[in-house]
Every structure is written in C-alpha cells, then in structure tokens.
Ligand code: NAD
C-alpha cells in the first residue's frame with residue numbers, strides 16, 4: 481500500500497485526488513489531510529478517509545475540527561506550518577500531493593522534497609518562488625517530481641523517460657508548445673476588461689478550479705507561471721517555449737522534435753487524468769475520466785497569444801529572464817493583487833499594474849537561500865499592499 485499525504489485536501493485538486501484514490505483502495509492509503517480553515521469540509525473528509533493526521537492552518541480552526549471529530553479519536557488534529565511540514569515528511573507517507581494554493585504551499589512542498597518523497601506538484605507557485613532551490617532539493621534528496629499541472633503533465637508524457645538525465649537538446653527536443661485556453665476574456669473587447677467582475681473572471685470555459693487560479697487564467701498570469709514552471713521542470717528557457725492559444729483545451733501541450741515529429745497529449749479537460757498519471761507512473765490506473773470523443777470535439781483551433789490583452793504573460797517572462805528572486809517577487813505581487821481583485825478593491829486590469837509596479841520596486845537578489853526567497857516574498861507583499869492602498873487613496 482502506498483501512503484499518501486494530501487496538502488490542500490479540501491480544494492479542487494485535493495478533492496479530485498481523493499476521487500482517484502477512492503477508485504483504488506487496494507493501492508493507496510490516505511495518511512494525512514490538510515486544509516486552511518474549511519472545518520466543515522475537512523471534518524467530512526476525515527470521517528470518510530480516516531487519516532492518521534489532519535492539519536489545519538491555524539490553532540483556532542484545528543480546535544474547531546477536534547470538537548467536530550469527537551467520534552474519530554484516531555485522527556490526530558494539528559495546526560500550523562511546522563505540522564504541515566511534518567505530515568509531508570512522515571515515514572508512513574510515500575507520495576505527497578502538493579495542492580495548497582499560493583506561496584503558503586512552499587515550505588511543506590519543500591519538506592516533502594527534502595524527505596525524498598514522490599512529490600505530485602500542483603502548487604506551481606512553490607516552484608516559481610524557489611526554482612533552483614527546489615530542484616536541487618529534489619535531486620539531493622532523491623525525491624521524484626511529477627507534474628500535476630495538465631500542461632506539464634502532458635509535456636512529461638511527450639518526453640522520453642530519460643529526459644532528466646540527458647537534457648532536452650540531447651533528446652532531440654526543439655521546442656515545447658504550451659497550450660492555453662485564453663480564459664473567459666479571450667475575445668472580450670479590450671475596453672470592457674476593466675469592468676469585469678470576480679464571478680465573471682472565475683467562470684472558466686473549460687476547467688473547474690479554485691478562485692485564485694481561475695483569475696490567473698483570466699489574466700493569463702497562470703500561463704506566465706506555467707512558462708516558469710516548465711523552465712525549472714524541464715531545464716529549459718522561455719526562448720524554447722511557445723505559448724499557443726487553443727480554446728478547446730483538448731490538447732494539453734506538445735513537444736516538437738528536431739526530426740519534425742510533434743507529440744501531443746490529448747484528453748478531456750479533467751484534472752483526474754494527470755493526477756492518476758502521476759499517482760500510478762510508470763503504470764496506468766483508471767481515473768474515472770470519460771474517453772475523449774474526437775467526433776464530438778470535431779475541430780481544434782490554435783492562435784498566438786495577444787500580449788496587449790495579456791500583459792502578465794510578458795511580465796512573467798521578464799521576471800524569469802531577470803532570474804534570482806524576481807519570480808518570487810512577481811508571484812507575491814500577483815497573489816496580493818488577485819486577492820484585492822476578488823475583494824473588489826481593485827479592477828481586473830489593475831492586477832498587471834500591481835505586479836509591474838512591485839517588480840519595478842523590488843531589488844532582485846540571487847535566490848540561493850530559502851531565507852532570501854521568503855524575505856523577497858514578504859517584502860513584495862508589503863510593497864504590493866502599499867501600492868494598492870496608494871492607488872485607492
Ligand atoms: P483551491 O483554492 O480549490 O484549494 C486550495 C487548497 O489549499 C484548499 O484545501 C485550502 O484549504 C488550502 N489552503 C489555501 N490557503 C492555505 C494556507 N494559507 N495554508 C494552508 N492551506 C491553504 O485551489 P486549487 O484549484 O485546488 O489549486 C491548488 C493548486 O493547484 C494551485 O497552486 C493551483 O495553481 C494548482 N493547479 C490547480 C489546477 C486546477 O484545475 N484546479 C490545475 C493546475 C494547477
């Protein structure tokens with residue numbers, strides 16, 4: 481039996497992971513579940529899955545969960561960052577699903593890598609913040625890193641199994657074609673973008689996701705984060721990655737080889753496919769996903785992204801180019817801006833402005849120590865908050 485810890489169990493990815501695990505009770509066992517403050521949902525999950533540990537983000541939420549779980553004394557309820565890192569590194573845990581949203585996931589995801597676990601990485605922000613540090617931890621501690629992000633999982637599947645040791649060029653790879661749906665505002669007249677509401681931004685045409693990544697998809701910062709994620713995962717640069725708008729989200733990404741071959745991974749847009757792939761790799765298990773009906777899909781469209789509509793795409797590529805702590809600064813500013821947009825304190829089009837202003841203000845340093853990354857993150861958050869307050873005044 482493979483023991484699994486799910487960081488961010490109450491979220492979209494967490495629940496989809498439990499759905500796949502539930503289809504294979506002979507293979508996988510839930511060891512620990514974690515959540516932010518959603519006590520009700522967490523209590524239900526603990527009753528259903530009977531994990532050895534349940535971790536909430538703060539002591540207050542943990543106490544509420546303890547009270548609700550009077551009938552499940554075997555579930556040890558804990559709270560806080562240290563407990564999160566501990567359940568990511570337990571001896572009983574073989575695989576860690578990193579599905580906390582945002583920078584809050586960095587420390588426990590890194591703890592899983594440092595404990596040599598198989599890390600199923602959904603929490604792209606953790607890798608965007610820590611880049612080289614994270615990849616070095618994976619290598620130095622013999623961890624396995626499997627991408628859950630559908631595009632990166634597709635790329636992983638289209639690459640030869642030894643791409644990590646050989647490198648992309650030696651494997652004959654010329655470019656990565658990273659697909660993007662373009663989100664809900666792909667075709668909206670530009671002058672209407674400033675007026676869109678959080679609910680409109682969260683109504684993604686093809687995928688059901690948490691609110692933060694939904695807004696990121698609407699600004700295409702999500703694709704910017706994914707370009708950076710791909711650079712670290714596959715040891716390449718933005719120059720070798722072409723973003724391709726593909727509204728149907730049926731092709732999840734492609735790899736172009738030097739002999740003219742282009743390999744793609746196709747499927748219905750359902751995160752249970754990459755989750756099942758990463759759980760079972762190199763084997764395959766059923767995911768509960770309907771087979772792709774090509775006759776129903778009928779056509780596949782492609783177009784280049786429009787940089788005027790999606791300035792975040794450009795900001796992300798620039799941050800990657802600047803290197804060091806620049807991507808951590810950008811990620812922090814974006815998290816603050818998205819939260820402000822969801823709270824209706826800023827407009828949709830202000831998100832890119834907040835990121836740009838914060839990047840301009842931040843001092844980029846080499847990201848060689850975790851403390852430097854965390855300090856850059858904290859400073860960028862305070863700069864972004866300040867910028868938003870000034871704009872509102
Ligand atoms: P979500 O908002 O649905 O769930 C987030 C989870 O993290 C919840 O369990 C929540 O309780 C927990 N959490 C939030 N803040 C926390 C904090 N401060 N401390 C501890 N736990 C906290 O998000 P999601 O859509 O499941 O996305 C999770 C991650 O996966 C994100 O990084 C996202 O970019 C990535 N991802 C998601 C999808 C998708 O289809 N949903 C696809 C690709 C990648």
Ligand code: MG
Nearest residue numbers: 629630631706
């Ligand atoms: Mg994705």
